[in-house]
Amino acid sequence: MSTELEQKLDTLTDADYARGLEVFRGGLKEAEASYLNACVRCGLCAGGCHYHRTEPELENVPGRKLDHIASVFKAHFTTMGRLAPGLVGAKRFDRDMARAWVDAVFGRCTLCGRCSMNCTIGIPLPALFRAARRALGAMGLVPEDLQATVENSLQHGNNMAIEREEWVETVEWMEEELQADTGDPEARIPLDKQGARCLFTVNPREAKFFPLSLQASAKVFWAAGEDWTLASDGGWDLTNYALFTCEDDQAAAIVKNLTDAMTRLGCQVLVIGECGHGYQSARWMGPEWLKQRFPFPVVSILELMDGYLNEGRIHVDSARNQEPVTLHDPCNLVRHGGISEPQRRVLRRAVANLVEMAPHGVENYCCGGGGGQLAMSRYRNRRLAAGKKKADQIRATGAKVVAAPCHNCIDQLSELNKEYQLKVQIKTVAELVAAALIVPTHSEVLP
Amino acid sequence: MPNQLFTPLGTAVVAAGVWAVAGLLVLRARARAFGSRQPFAAAAGDPAAGIRYAFTGAMSPGAKESVREHLPSYGLGLAFHGGIFTAFALLALSLAGFELPRSLWLGARALLALGAMGGLGLLLKRLLKAELRGLSRPDDFVSNLLATAFVALALVSPGQAWLLSAILLLFYAPLGKIRHCLFFFMARSHFGAFFGRRGVFPPGGSHVH
Amino acid sequence: MSGLMFHGQAVALNEEGFLVDPGIWNEELALALAQAEEGLEALTEEHWSVIRFIRGHFEEKQGAPMVRAVCKATGLRLQRIYELFPSGPAKGACKLAGLPKPDGCV
Numbered sequence A: 001m002s003t004e005l006e007q008k009l010d011t012l013t014d015a016d017y018a019r020g021l022e023v024f025r026g027g028l029k030e031a032e033a034s035y036l037n038a039c040v041r042c043g044l045c046a047g048g049c050h051y052h053r054t055e056p057e058l059e060n061v062p063g064r065k066l067d068h069i070a071s072v073f074k075a076h077f078t079t080m081g082r083l084a085p086g087l088v089g090a091k092r093f094d095r096d097m098a099r100a101w102v103d104a105v106f107g108r109c110t111l112c113g114r115c116s117m118n119c120t121i122g123i124p125l126p127a128l129f130r131a132a133r134r135a136l137g138a139m140g141l142v143p144e145d146l147q148a149t150v151e152n153s154l155q156h157g158n159n160m161a162i163e164r165e166e167w168v169e170t171v172e173w174m175e176e177e178l179q180a181d182t183g184d185p186e187a188r189i190p191l192d193k194q195g196a197r198c199l200f201t202v203n204p205r206e207a208k209f210f211p212l213s214l215q216a217s218a219k220v221f222w223a224a225g226e227d228w229t230l231a232s233d234g235g236w237d238l239t240n241y242a243l244f245t246c247e248d249d250q251a252a253a254i255v256k257n258l259t260d261a262m263t264r265l266g267c268q269v270l271v272i273g274e275c276g277h278g279y280q281s282a283r284w285m286g287p288e289w290l291k292q293r294f295p296f297p298v299v300s301i302l303e304l305m306d307g308y309l310n311e312g313r314i315h316v317d318s319a320r321n322q323e324p325v326t327l328h329d330p331c332n333l334v335r336h337g338g339i340s341e342p343q344r345r346v347l348r349r350a351v352a353n354l355v356e357m358a359p360h361g362v363e364n365y366c367c368g369g370g371g372g373q374l375a376m377s378r379y380r381n382r383r384l385a386a387g388k389k390k391a392d393q394i395r396a397t398g399a400k401v402v403a404a405p406c407h408n409c410i411d412q413l414s415e416l417n418k419e420y421q422l423k424v425q426i427k428t429v430a431e432l433v434a435a436a437l438i439v440p441t442h443s444e445v446l447p
Numbered sequence B: 001m002p003n004q005l006f007t008p009l010g011t012a013v014v015a016a017g018v019w020a021v022a023g024l025l026v027l028r029a030r031a032r033a034f035g036s037r038q039p040f041a042a043a044a045g046d047p048a049a050g051i052r053y054a055f056t057g058a059m060s061p062g063a064k065e066s067v068r069e070h071l072p073s074y075g076l077g078l079a080f081h082g083g084i085f086t087a088f089a090l091l092a093l094s095l096a097g098f099e100l101p102r103s104l105w106l107g108a109r110a111l112l113a114l115g116a117m118g119g120l121g122l123l124l125k126r127l128l129k130a131e132l133r134g135l136s137r138p139d140d141f142v143s144n145l146l147a148t149a150f151v152a153l154a155l156v157s158p159g160q161a162w163l164l165s166a167i168l169l170l171f172y173a174p175l176g177k178i179r180h181c182l183f184f185f186m187a188r189s190h191f192g193a194f195f196g197r198r199g200v201f202p203p204g205g206s207h208v209h
Numbered sequence C: 001m002s003g004l005m006f007h008g009q010a011v012a013l014n015e016e017g018f019l020v021d022p023g024i025w026n027e028e029l030a031l032a033l034a035q036a037e038e039g040l041e042a043l044t045e046e047h048w049s050v051i052r053f054i055r056g057h058f059e060e061k062q063g064a065p066m067v068r069a070v071c072k073a074t075g076l077r078l079q080r081i082y083e084l085f086p087s088g089p090a091k092g093a094c095k096l097a098g099l100p101k102p103d104g105c106v
């Protein structure tokens, strides 16, 4: 049990609980009200959840996590919950229920939505888990390290508090590496190129610690002759951890960095690098947070690469990626994002042997690092234990390389690699494509 | 059986039916009062196609691991619900004073028998599996018992006791989890529309060049 | 919270093996962390050049440095950093330098 949490619970007043309920209620629409009335407690969702697969116990059943939320809903917002709480299982929102909520929605859930697909009724459970997280946030119960990541974005425009000069210097460094790699002194990683067609965005993790994936993406753009740019100031970081705290005003402020950069630089397409939650945030949630239709398309770099290959703008030789490759399906990109086929078409061309996991695509398991779990140290052991399902899936493919189009997943997969001795390499799709590129000669690149 | 509509019990069944429908309508109105959402993000797929898929393919064993891995439970659930619908059909006929054509008897009785077994099977599962017991509320047992009794009585003694069980079942329907007879459809429609818009349902529906 | 036995005393580590109190760090402790957390038996001069740079940066400016700055200051190539610290610059090198866990997707 977390002492940080208990200390916070100690300080809660009745007004805090009332505020939490108000925020919870405010996040519900007809859809969520229907979901909260619909669960039949059949328990068939249990096996859908990687937490339950690896540790089969009641609190890991998605329907149980939902029931903690539905109990409070019944007690405060339904007639039967008030008249016969014991019969229908209604519970008033008190310290015990607040603790149960935190444990269920932060401590045992990655918001992966695999349970939704397996629910007898068809309840998208993460919708309710989000409503609960939002309410807990209003009560100050979001785990501190997760909230700190959001604060970084709000204050510094990126979630790792990277300063502008540091970012620019890293980009210039990668540009030099790209020139050395391609042998083309004209190869560019453009910064603030006014009117470029594509504004490309990355995960700050790439800038700070793992810039090779940025170089790989740049190499693909170079080979395709894409007209693209990065932003030097605000609007280069695609992450949005407020997707996990579910605080919509903060989420809106963060996603606005991207829309502002689009306006400032006059770009036509917002391109999201390989990051699941970044894609869901910009493509699907951003317009809802900002309450506006975006005047430009938001696409994943996976879709762009798929297009380049289809149109013959780039060519790859799969023989350069000989080792068997398997593909991880980030929940925010695939199950919640709708992007499943582009990366498969790309890999079928770029690697010699693609071995799918069982199950894969929309049915694939979460890596265990989603929903902000990687930022919440207190649940680290559970996160790694729940990741065993993914480790087993990877091992069963016999692959030597795991392609993971999400930097958050990559980090969890790297930990799983170590913890479960998988002995695999973990790469972005762009890294595999860059390695397989049949590089145009210098003269072909120039117009 | 003669027309039962104007016997006291028959009238009570009809009253309970009116109560059930009215109660469910109230529940629906309350859920709707939460308001709807006008999404701003450009759709990648067709919500209507998503809804169609949600009520068809998405429920098949091929698409659903929870069904694949729990075929007996899936079977029990199907049988149970089949039995309940059969019993309600028989109830309507008997209230109206119609006889079920002899040719359909055997089929109806088989559905009822399977339904009663399904209900009983699910009840036992709920009682015996520790995890499921932990997940359960009294409501789950009450709901199952009322429905199972209604189906079983339709089979073994479709008389006054059966009508009484129908009254109890209908009375309880909007109060406990039997309300899923309404919310299943509402929830699943929203579910289908959500994944339809995002191009996840139907499978391979969008982002295919 | 877990602990690391160091000179007969338990040093508090957070759930992810980072020092709870970065202030107590010293080079001996770095070696103990390397053995317990990174599975490195010994630390070479290359390791030390990275660790010392990161530590110095931390003491001066609080956060972790960019990997760019690490490469520049130590003269090591990027690939070499990943080889030296199997858990990477964040969960490997920064941990051994006694930094708190960096925020973000790491």
Ligand code: SF4
Pocket (backbone or CB within 6 Å): A048, A049, A050, A051, A061, A062, A065, A108, A109, A110, A111, A112, A113, A114, A115, A116, A125, A126, A366
């Ligand atoms: S969303 Fe994912 S992690 Fe959360 S309960 Fe459902 S299956 Fe489990």
Ligand code: SF4
Pocket (backbone or CB within 6 Å): A038, A039, A040, A041, A042, A043, A044, A045, A046, A062, A063, A064, A066, A118, A119, A120, A121, A122, A123
């Ligand atoms: S499968 Fe759906 S209806 Fe059944 S317990 Fe889980 S959430 Fe509830």
